[in-house]
Amino acid sequence: MPSPMAAVDQVMSGIDRRTELREFLRSRRARIRPQDVGLPSHGRRRVPGLRREELAQLAGVSFAYYARLEQGHGATMSAKVLDAVARALCLTAEEHGHLIRLAQPERQSMKQVTPSPQRIRPSVQHLLDAIGVPAYVVSRRLDILGWNRLAAAVFGDWGQLPPEKRNVARLIFLSPETRERFADPGHTALTIASVLRMNAGKSPGDARLFALIQELSQKSEEFRQSWARHEVSCGSVGESVRMRHPVVGEFNLVHEPMALPGGAPMRLETLHAEPGSRSEEALRMLASWENGAAVRPGTERIR
Incomplete structure (x- = not known):
């Protein structure tokens, strides 16, 4: 290695x-x-x-x-x-x-091109708003393109960040505030690095993706260590993710992503709690906690 x-x-x-x-x-x-x-x-x-x-x-x-x-x-x-x-x-x-x-x-059949800036369709944002679990949409670069209020309550208010900072990998490796929301941030970080490596193989001509990888390599020793392991994956599909919240404490969410058809590659990321569990009650508390509701995301382009 x-x-x-x-x-x-x-x-x-x-x-x-x-x-x-x-x-x-x-x-x-x-x-x-x-x-x-x-x-x-x-x-x-x-x-x-x-x-x-x-x-x-x-x-x-x-x-x-x-x-x-x-x-x-x-x-x-x-x-x-x-x-x-x-x-x-x-x-x-x-x-x-x-x-x-x-x-x-x-x-x-891959083309060596850099994908154009992306944004979600209004109908996708309407879907996010209607889903009763934390949900958000990411690009292949892991840019956060849209989210609902419950996602903001669980992960933090992404609406307070400039668009160029709304990126899952950048937040996991470079934001202490985001890492505090995960009970096992090291495992989450390794998973994110493995997703980035797989996506880099799918988009070898994406200059913005490689700029992100370069930035993380320069700023995070943890990313350098994770990247050197050559792990590739689609993420924690169907796995339980242990979260840590300053209001409701620790609880488990099950991660279920799905591809969104049409246009550039995007994924809808959803997280739900097991029915009848304490984690489900924690989500209910967050949903009713008014101060945890985030401003609805705008339609800025992610560059």
């Missing part, structure tokens, strides 16, 4: 697909112990995880062929080989997709 500073240097010049592919595969090998996949460990190892020849054996390809892939030459590999490598590495669905995007971006 590269050092955090090496990972930062890579960000500074944008993601080089060969370098990213090589480091991603190495990081995935390093997390697998030989005994976990039925291979002898052969005693003490200089570096953790599987050797390249062991991974090639598991994937059913020659060592030279796999070594070429790990050197960043994925364009000539067949889909069958990439799928076999993904299985041997025990990749998640998100990691498998990330591998394909790095090795063969043409399979994803």
